[in-house]
Amino acid sequence: MNIQYEDTTLPGSYGVVGSFPKSFGYGVEVSDLEESPTSADKPRILLMGLRRSGKSSIQKVVFHKMSPNETLFLESTNKIYKDDISGSSFVNFQIWDFPGQVDFFDPTFDSEMIFKGAGALIFVIDAQDDYMEALSRLHLTVSRAYKVNPDINFEVFIHKVDGLSDDHKIETQRDIHQRANDDLTDASLEKVHLSFYLTSIYDHSIFEAFSKVVQKLIPQLPTLENLLNIFISHSGIEKAFLFDVSSKIYIATDSAPVDMQSYELCCDMIDVVLDISSIYGLEDGSGSAYDEESLAIIKLNNTTVLYLKEVTKFLALVCILREESFERKGLIEYNFHCFRKAIHEVFEVGSSNDGAAWRPASSSSNSQPSLKYASLNGSDV
Numbered sequence: 518m519n520i521q522y523e524d525t526t527l528p529g530s531y532g533v534v535g536s537f538p539k540s541f542g543y544g545v546e547v548s549d550l551e552e553s554p555t556s557a558d559k560p561r562i563l564l565m566g567l568r569r570s571g572k573s574s575i576q577k578v579v580f581h582k583m584s585p586n587e588t589l590f591l592e593s594t595n596k597i598y599k600d601d602i603s604g605s606s607f608v609n610f611q612i613w614d615f616p617g618q619v620d621f622f623d624p625t626f627d628s629e630m631i632f633k634g635a636g637a638l639i640f641v642i643d644a645q646d647d648y649m650e651a652l653s654r655l656h657l658t659v660s661r662a663y664k665v666n667p668d669i670n671f672e673v674f675i676h677k678v679d680g681l682s683d684d685h686k687i688e689t690q691r692d693i694h695q696r697a698n699d700d701l702t703d704a705s706l707e708k709v710h711l712s713f714y715l716t717s718i719y720d721h722s723i724f725e726a727f728s729k730v731v732q733k734l735i736p737q738l739p740t741l742e743n744l745l746n747i748f749i750s751h752s753g754i755e756k757a758f759l760f761d762v763s764s765k766i767y768i769a770t771d772s773a774p775v776d777m778q779s780y781e782l783c784c785d786m787i788d789v790v791l792d793i794s795s796i797y798g799l800e801d802g803s804g805s806a807y808d809e810e811s812l813a814i815i816k817l818n819n820t821t822v823l824y825l826k827e828v829t830k831f832l833a834l835v836c837i838l839r840e841e842s843f844e845r846k847g848l849i850e851y852n853f854h855c856f857r858k859a860i861h862e863v864f865e866v867g868s869s870n871d872g873a874a875w876r877p878a879s880s881s882s883n884s885q886p887s888l889k890y891a892s893l894n895g896s897d898v
């Protein structure tokens with residue numbers, strides 16, 4: 518379905534809350550940690566932290582379109598909850614949500630099995646609560662995991678920051694950063710790198726943070742960034758994001774810095790496209806609200822244009838550009854065509870039957886597809 522919005526009077530950010538049907542799988546609760554052969558080779562992201570820190574809420578809001586207010590009614594997780602999101606998302610991995618009271622000294626807790634295949638460990642700290650206990654749990658978790666798998670990315674979400682003032686946020690982050698790293702140094706683990714993010718499910722910060730976590734796990738990231746850089750520089754585009762449509766995680770962007778407002782605008786555009794398509798675009802209510810014809814152009818009243826176009830079954834390109842650059846629509850479309858072809862080459866989408874691309878096209882994950890873009894002045898590069 519093609520949607521074109523002309524001369525809308527949308528302000529910079531207009532906060533559409535996603536009301537897309539919850540049509541995605543809700544994972545399985547497991548009492549034991551048996552691996553099925555199909556899931557064993559999928560990259561894993563572990564969500565850990567104290568009870569009520571917000572782990573399940575993060576997973577439900579980011580990957581299952583749950584609205585933040587609904588998380589108030591989530592029950593405590595008692596067992597490890599494995600959520601395989603590869604059926605609905607480009608992001609071909611599993612998320613394991615751990616109960617808050619995991620006991621590492623319990624003989625049934627198999628750290629080898631849990632940490633060995635994990636790509637990232639997200640440790641969630643409730644910033645609205647006293648975080649001393651969370652910090653000692655973080656230290657215990659990181660040292661355990663590092664011993665088993667030194668390649669794991671350690672990501673610390675300083676969560677629920679919606680309740681904190683801006684100054685308090687910065688101060689909390691500084692304090693947690695300092696204490697966590699001091700603890701590691703005291704244990705001679707200064708080699709371990711922790712990344713910190715300020716997050717909340719009540720704004721886009723949780724999606725931004727998850728985007729960064731996921732990007733570190735994508736081997737093709739440098740190639741994608743390169744392709745985006747070439748695409749925008751030849752098309753007069755200011756900023757471009759490659760989005761995983763179902764989760765609104767951006768899996769790559771060009772090398773210009775990301776400002777939160779641009780990211781929010783692009784996320785909102787995805788919501789608009791999915792909502793409008795699911796209301797008006799589905800014949801007899803079947804099919805998908807997002808398909809190969811998905812295209813939307815929104816002109817804001819501040820001479821900015823938002824442009825969204827389907828790239829693969831799960832990915833969309835969302836760009837921000839000035840109205841005068843959009844006059845060269847033909848050039849943008851031609852360059853987009855080249856870009857799309859290159860992305861398909863990178864991920865071999867055409868030959869994979871599930872489209873959940875996570876595999877490089879060749880042994881070199883940074884291989885650059887040989888494509889020609891038309892430049893703004895019309896000459897090829």
Ligand SMILES: Nc1nc2c(ncn2[C@@H]2O[C@H](COP(=O)(O)OP(=O)(O)OP(=O)(O)O)[C@@H](O)[C@H]2O)c(=O)[nH]1
Pocket residue numbers: 566567568569570571572573574575585587588589590591592593594595615616617618676677678679680716717718719
């Ligand atoms: N203010 C605020 N509250 C949040 C946020 N994220 C989660 N919460 C609330 O925190 C409470 C606990 O959330 P859960 O997701 O159940 O926490 P959990 O870490 O999975 O808890 P366990 O399953 O007991 O380990 C819920 O009432 C959520 O609504 C946030 O970003 N801001």
